[in-house]
Amino acid sequence: MGQRPSHVELVDVGPRDGLQNDDKILPTETKVSLIRRIAAAGIRRIEVTSFVNPKRVPQMADAEDLLAALRDLSDVQLSGLVLNERGFDRAAATGVLDEVTYAIVATETFSQRNQGSTIAQNVANWRKISDLAKGGGLFRSATIAAAFGCPFEGEVPVSQVVELAGAIAEAGADEISLADTIGVAAPHDVEERFAAVAQAVPGIRLRAHFHNTRNTGYANADAAIRSGVQTLDSSLGGIGGCPFAPGSVGNIATEDLVYMLDRSKVATGASLEGLREASLWLQEQLGRKLPSLVKEVSAFPRSGETSRELV
């Protein structure tokens, strides 16, 4: 395990991963405002929507309208989740999307229960999407879901993740992400799995997606960047990411991650103050308290706080 890098890339996944899991469906104009606020705070990569069946995911039914309204955001890499060729065609037709993402689950049980297909079928499906994306000049990012643990099978062997990463790389990918879908990873797991995957797929960018379900998400993010991961996912306010228990903690929050990275001398290009303001705005839009913490207290350093007890 090495030192922290001087810079790390962040992807705010809130507009897709966060809003897709929210009971409240935001109007397209509010989503556009959210994405613009995230971009204005300096985040240069945003997962904005998914091109899936609008009957199954009504929160993302406005994908085309959303992208049309983001046409001028040329300095931000806009990504969308695509599950099949039809989804890819819709994504490509927008003329605005820069990146397609896809998820393959690391275990057979979870894959078949959640996606209705085997791991091998999903790799074959990704190969088609990847070929199309390459032809269309889009960045291709594939996620290994449940890479740190499975709700059905429990522990996921490192070898299983490495093998799947190899198959994804062989099918074609610019980037491979390991996602802690159920929020069970600890720093040791992160170091072990990314070291093994990096060795197996040299030359492919590595990305990490952590949930703070058991309070290990930020420690995992720190372990990931010390393990060669170049890109971290997070969501403004910490929205989304936790389909298992409504109200519990999911995605690590962009502003809290930026606070930690700022103070650890890792540049992100983002403005903590801009993110805090955007997060407080988002909290108003969603009408509930969001799980991020930095927005609840003062930035540091600032003067004027008082105390009544020590340590």
Add this chain to the structure above:
Amino acid sequence: MGQRPSHVELVDVGPRDGLQNDDKILPTETKVSLIRRIAAAGIRRIEVTSFVNPKRVPQMADAEDLLAALRDLSDVQLSGLVLNERGFDRAAATGVLDEVTYAIVATETFSQRNQGSTIAQNVANWRKISDLAKGGGLFRSATIAAAFGCPFEGEVPVSQVVELAGAIAEAGADEISLADTIGVAAPHDVEERFAAVAQAVPGIRLRAHFHNTRNTGYANADAAIRSGVQTLDSSLGGIGGCPFAPGSVGNIATEDLVYMLDRSKVATGASLEGLREASLWLQEQLGRKLPSLVKEVSAFPRSGETSRELV
């Protein structure tokens, strides 16, 4: 910065640091039950009370009665906060306490506003307590409060912390703790400060006290043990530790810390399941939701969870 150790010592500070900051005053018998539950879950060091003016801190007015009821807990190192010679005499008279703790703030402004005395006066005061404790055969632990940032002065120079650690060591101490009193530290700060202090006071045990106010507490704990810290503070349920904003997050939680350490192959001697049960019990006693997360979800691995969306 090195590797994780194979073992780390935990101090549950909840019965003192947690309950002292709670509006609800628990009956002595409930405190006894809490301490016994923490001990039964395998924690071998517990900060149980403070020997201070009961008019100023009514939550700790039962210090003598509490210690009398813990006489048989001979396999647990019981510690108490002591601020002066009178407090030491009370602590020693119990015949049960194993350890005295004391706090010296790293900055003059905070020291004078909170304790009404200068740093030099506090070091001199500690020298008296330390001498008495040594004579009485008690373990002597001194905490540098606001070691990572001050609510009045902002950034605290590393040199200031190192100088104070040297003065404390010279006055006499078995252990020095750096406390992130206002919850602003990030892993880089932790590594930098503990490396500098370790060099300045060789042979003295190092201890860390983190708050999760800005979601960095667990990452900081991981950084601390990779930086030579032998002992970590935490509190069951994550109670206490945050005098600044009621309802916001303070101490890192013992059960969440143990979850992270268990999965990172760092032994603590504690039982995660025992801690989760104790934390749920404490939540009932205090009648409010406590900030720890592991108790809210399943342990891992276990089977039977379901999902509705991936990544």
